[in-house]
Amino acid sequence: MESLIDYLVPTLLVIGTVVFMEWFAAWSHEHIMHGWGWRWHKSHHEPHDETLEKNDLYAVIFAVFAVGLFWIGSHWFWPLWWIAVGISIYGILYFFMHDGLVHQRWPFKYVPRKGYLKRVYQAHRLHHAVEGRDGCVSFGFVYAEPVDQLVRQLQDNKQKLGSKTQREEDQRAPAE
Structure with a gap:
């Protein structure tokens, strides 16, 4: 006979993982994709006609990670299976x-013309x-x-970047 806890723990693991993934996705978008991982993510910020872009490799990495958790969770540590469900839902x-x-x-x-979906749409737009990786806002995907x-x-x-660019130009200018 199954108890409430048998349903509650998996449910909390899934919901908690989805919430965590939004935080982690926003963090990794700002600090990895717009940082040392820009070589892949840059394709997402440039116009292109291809169906796929290098940036899609990040989704592949997350999918492989989730598959690994499904496998470990089904063989050794069952909570990881539910965490993999949360990652997949995200x-x-x-x-x-x-x-x-x-x-x-x-x-x-x-x-979208109104409500939550409009806000998410506008936030990501x-x-x-901005052109390039610096000065961007709104790094989340589900929350905006x-x-x-x-x-x-x-x-x-834009003001900070403009003043930084001006200072760099001033430093490069020859002294009179």
């Missing part, structure tokens, strides 16, 4: 929210409002800060 959310809704990598187009906050943050980032 991957599905990412696919629909980011690849589908925001970047229109579906065979049909849908631009603001992420792509209010758009007015992101616009202010984007303006602040």
Whole structure:
């Protein structure tokens, strides 16, 4: 006979993993993809006609990790199986929210006009409002800060980058 705890623990593991994955995805997007992993992620910030981009390799890495957890969880430590379920659910959310809704990598187009989906859409479009990897805002995929906050943050980032660029140019200029 199964008890409530037999359902509660897996449910909490899955929900907790999905929440953690949004935090981890935002963190890795900002610090890895816009950092030392830019060589792959750059393809996502440039126009292209291909169906796939180098950036998709990050999804492959997460999928391989989840498959590994499924395997370990089914053979040795059952909680890892449920964590793999959470990672997989997050991957599905990412696919629909980011690849589908925001970047229109579906065979049909849908631009949300109101509510939560509009906010996620606008937030990620603001992420792509700068050229290159510096000065971006909104690194999450499922959660998005209010758009007015992101616009202010984007303006602040552009000012900081502009003053940094000006200082670098001043340092390179020959002394008179």
